Amino acid sequence: MPLQLEIFLEHLLNGLTLGALYALVTAGLSLIFGVVRLVNFAHGDFFMVGGYALFILLNLPWGAIPYPIIVILVTLIVAVFAMLIERLMLQPVLDKSWRIHAVATLGISIVLQNVALIIFTTDPKQVPTPFTTKIVSLLGLRLSVQRIIILGIAVLVFLALQWFVKRTKLGKAMRAVSQNRDMCQVVGIDVPRIALITFAISGGLAGLAAALIAPLLSVTPTMGLSLTLKGLAAVIMGGLGQLNGSIYAAFILGLVESFFAGYVSFAFKDVVSFGLFILVLFLRPQGLFGRRIGL
Amino acid sequence: MSRLRYLGFVMAIAMVLAACAPAATPTSAPEATAPAGGGGGTQAEATEAPQAEEAKAPIRIGLYAPMTGPIAFLGEGFQLGATLAIEDLGGEIEGHPLELVVADDKCNPTDAVNAVRKLIEVDQVDVLLGGGCSSATVAALPIIAEGETPAVSATSTNPGIYNEMGVGGNIWEFRVNPDDLIMAAAFASFMAEKANSIALVAENTDFGRGALSAYIPQFEALGVEVVSEDYFDLGTADYRPALTGIKASAPDAVLVVMTERDGSTFMRQLREVGLDVQVFSRGSLTSPLFLEYTKDDPTIGEGILEFSFWAGGVDPDLDQRFLDRFDKSNSPHRGWAYYATRYAIGTAIKNAILNEGEATREAIRNELEKVEVEIPFGTIKFDDHNQSYPKGTVSTIEDGEVRFVQFVELVPVEH
Numbered sequence: 001m002p003l004q005l006e007i008f009l010e011h012l013l014n015g016l017t018l019g020a021l022y023a024l025v026t027a028g029l030s031l032i033f034g035v036v037r038l039v040n041f042a043h044g045d046f047f048m049v050g051g052y053a054l055f056i057l058l059n060l061p062w063g064a065i066p067y068p069i070i071v072i073l074v075t076l077i078v079a080v081f082a083m084l085i086e087r088l089m090l091q092p093v094l095d096k097s098w099r100i101h102a103v104a105t106l107g108i109s110i111v112l113q114n115v116a117l118i119i120f121t122t123d124p125k126q127v128p129t130p131f132t133t134k135i136v137s138l139l140g141l142r143l144s145v146q147r148i149i150i151l152g153i154a155v156l157v158f159l160a161l162q163w164f165v166k167r168t169k170l171g172k173a174m175r176a177v178s179q180n181r182d183m184c185q186v187v188g189i190d191v192p193r194i195a196l197i198t199f200a201i202s203g204g205l206a207g208l209a210a211a212l213i214a215p216l217l218s219v220t221p222t223m224g225l226s227l228t229l230k231g232l233a234a235v236i237m238g239g240l241g242q243l244n245g246s247i248y249a250a251f252i253l254g255l256v257e258s259f260f261a262g263y264v265s266f267a268f269k270d271v272v273s274f275g276l277f278i279l280v281l282f283l284r285p286q287g288l289f290g291r292r293i294g295l
Numbered sequence: 296m297s298r299l300r301y302l303g304f305v306m307a308i309a310m311v312l313a314a315c316a317p318a319a320t321p322t323s324a325p326e327a328t329a330p331a332g333g334g335g336g337t338q339a340e341a342t343e344a345p346q347a348e349e350a351k352a353p354i355r356i357g358l359y360a361p362m363t364g365p366i367a368f369l370g371e372g373f374q375l376g377a378t379l380a381i382e383d384l385g386g387e388i389e390g391h392p393l394e395l396v397v398a399d400d401k402c403n404p405t406d407a408v409n410a411v412r413k414l415i416e417v418d419q420v421d422v423l424l425g426g427g428c429s430s431a432t433v434a435a436l437p438i439i440a441e442g443e444t445p446a447v448s449a450t451s452t453n454p455g456i457y458n459e460m461g462v463g464g465n466i467w468e469f470r471v472n473p474d475d476l477i478m479a480a481a482f483a484s485f486m487a488e489k490a491n492s493i494a495l496v497a498e499n500t501d502f503g504r505g506a507l508s509a510y511i512p513q514f515e516a517l518g519v520e521v522v523s524e525d526y527f528d529l530g531t532a533d534y535r536p537a538l539t540g541i542k543a544s545a546p547d548a549v550l551v552v553m554t555e556r557d558g559s560t561f562m563r564q565l566r567e568v569g570l571d572v573q574v575f576s577r578g579s580l581t582s583p584l585f586l587e588y589t590k591d592d593p594t595i596g597e598g599i600l601e602f603s604f605w606a607g608g609v610d611p612d613l614d615q616r617f618l619d620r621f622d623k624s625n626s627p628h629r630g631w632a633y634y635a636t637r638y639a640i641g642t643a644i645k646n647a648i649l650n651e652g653e654a655t656r657e658a659i660r661n662e663l664e665k666v667e668v669e670i671p672f673g674t675i676k677f678d679d680h681n682q683s684y685p686k687g688t689v690s691t692i693e694d695g696e697v698r699f700v701q702f703v704e705l706v707p708v709e710h
Binding site for chain 2: 135
């Protein structure tokens with residue numbers, strides 16, 4: 001294969017894996033906004049909680065658990081954690097204004113980061129899995145098995161979410177709540193329960209993302225921050241509350257960053273991705289795929 | 296409320312969240328006063344011995360370094376180094392107990408200014424050590440001059456600091472470590488022997504940019520082709536786009552300017568994309584902490600050639616004492632930096648007391664100018680820019696272990 005074509009394909013592959021990484025974080029953010037109308041600034045901290053859960057489970061004194069089981073456990077732990085946060089801290093303010101939502105989630109984020117600092121200190125924790133150093137090589141393209149897993153699971157998650165919100169009774173209830181919360185209450189849908197389940201799914205997605213992505217990075221109290229920013233940009237670019245749109249936007253961001261960083265400047269890749277975000281806001285304030293609020 | 300206003304608010308909050316990120320919770324003791332009697336006793340213990348004869352005023356040494364934030368591990372190591380240095384001096388000089396006061400500069404200019412101002416004005420320190428990072432030191436320079444307090448930096452490598460010190464105007468700042476311009480003159484020649492073309496990757500900080508601005512002219516002068524120049528933010532998750540770009544340029548070598556946390560992620564991904572080139576490093580990739588971060592695959596760092604100063608392995612006895620004292624694998628590597636200031640400051644304080652009767656800030660500064668002392672890394676002696684020229688070091692990772700390779704003589708260069 002000609003070198004330039006190989007490099008192009010490698011940038012494409014990098015962009016897709018980066019997009020998958022953003023998409024896993026974005027999906028949870030978008031779901032929460034779509035159903036509960038809440039921008040969860042603590043979403044990145046759910047991701048961080050998942051990172052530390054992974055660290056603990058990989059270093060249990062009585063021996064390691066197989067990685068696939070750890071992924072499931074981390075997903076469940078963060079799902080339960082998100083439910084607790086919703087029930088104890090956010091449920092009382094869910095019917096309040098967006099300003100209160102913002103302050104509440106911002107406060108939760110700062111508290112979680114500081115608790116993590118106290119417990120785990122700022123020392124980055126490494127969480128390698130058996131797949132991080134296993135490399136697959138095809139036509140000169142090299143990729144770790146961990147990245148292939150991320151890409152594959154991101155696609156599966158995307159398809160599963162589609163099926164869930166469109167085909168299941170619970171998913172339909174979530175869509176209904178996202179479209180008209182008051183009417184749902186009138187017809188007997190248990191809206192607080194739907195909000196709780198949405199938080200569980202969103203937290204589970206953050207936990208799943210952490211269990212898959214953290215092995216490529218290191219775990220620190222602020223690890224979720226930059227991903228949350230990119231996730232928020234993708235949510236808004238895709239159209240607030242548009243689950244599909246935000247996932248497409250996450251992949252667009254990943255691809256733009258990868259090609260720009262590879263061919264133009266690595267230092268300014270964030271300038272370009274956030275520049276693109278601002279451009280979308282100017283040209284299509286409702287987002288690339290936004291027509292209306294709702295799933 | 297319009298939808299656009301709402302979106303604007305959301306992103307504004309997101310930016311605030313980003314700005315709040317490196318929260319100020321200490322990992323060790325950011326504002327601690329750490330007096331150093333032998334064995335690291337309490338402040339009371341440190342002052343008891345002199346009290347038996349005549350209570351002499353303590354000499355307060357202020358260290359400003361990153362104690363929280365993404366590179367808090369640097370500050371922790373520096374504190375260990377300063378602590379062991381004071382302990383090795385017996386916790387006192389000429390009967391004056393030594394006290395270490397630590398302030399957190401978070402490795403950023405704003406916090407460095409606050410930390411140094413507090414040390415000078417509130418804690419009334421007699422001499423300053425720090426900062427841990429070039430950005431902090433550059434920001435602290437005017438405060439140090441205004442506060443007329445002698446300060447010794449042992450790790451800031453930004454070349455711009457040289458022109459500020461001594462005859463440059465700030466007579467209070469001294470630097471015992473070489474800067475990147477001094478090191479580049481020697482190390483670029485070393486690299487040119489092994490590579491005709493090179494890709495440069497550095498963290499987007501004063502440290503990273505300062506280093507590359509020093510190396511690029513040297514490479515041009517030596518005929519080494521610079522095929523790419525990339526900068527990354529601290530904590531970057533994915534280096535593959537940059538690495539793929541470097542792969543396309545097919546250089547003979549890569550020079551990376553970064554510390555262990557980012558360096559371990561970068562090196563993992565470098566191996567992942569199959570970039571089979573010589574890796575040179577200016578930062579700290581041949582350290583026990585790097586090995587700890589890559590212990591799942593010790594081959595990740597194999598063959599890296601690191602150019603530095605205060606490298607572990609030069610004085611095995613001292614390395615062992617660090618390990619015995621602190622039980623931290625990385626303590627010799629990090630600790631050496633501010634342990635080294637002992638030779639300059641200890642001598643200056645002692646001479647100030649002997650020659651001028653009292654270790655005032657001015658007396659210590661005057662004696663620092665005259666210091667000439669041999670250390671395992673050569674000689675500490677300041678020129679008219681208050682710059683010292685210890686030997687540079689080359690180290691590597693071989694069979695999963697850090698190995699000291701050789702010293703490199705460093706000489707004054709045009710700044």
